[in-house]
Amino acid sequence: MNILELEPHMLLRLAEAPVSVLLLWLVLGIKRDLDQRIEHGDRREMDGLARTRQELTDFKLEVARTYVPLSLIRDVDQRLTEQLLRIEEKLEDLRRDGGFGR
Numbered sequence: 001m002n003i004l005e006l007e008p009h010m011l012l013r014l015a016e017a018p019v020s021v022l023l024l025w026l027v028l029g030i031k032r033d034l035d036q037r038i039e040h041g042d043r044r045e046m047d048g049l050a051r052t053r054q055e056l057t058d059f060k061l062e063v064a065r066t067y068v069p070l071s072l073i074r075d076v077d078q079r080l081t082e083q084l085l086r087i088e089e090k091l092e093d094l095r096r097d098g099g100f101g102r
Contacts, residue, residue: 006014
């Protein structure tokens with residue numbers, strides 16, 4: 001069988017086959033490359049997210065240490081306790097005098 005004796009549509013099919021295989025090979029290569037890029041991008045994103053979370057944790061810790069001095073917290077606690085004790089005494093006085101709770 002001579003190749004020139006084939007019908008034109010068969011010649012076209014014979015020419016399309018290698019081109020189709022080459023096109024498929026190129027598409028698979030592009031897909032593989034994109035998958036790798038996405039994977040590396042996800043890693044970079046995860047690394048950036050982990051770094052941001054660590055920085056936020058460090059910042060919160062720094063704020064907790066330096067924003068309000070411990071002496072000020074103790075002073076406020078002492079003043080609140082004293083005020084609550086004064087209120088409690090006033091309520092006890094009212095109860096004893098009969099002006100409250102009946």
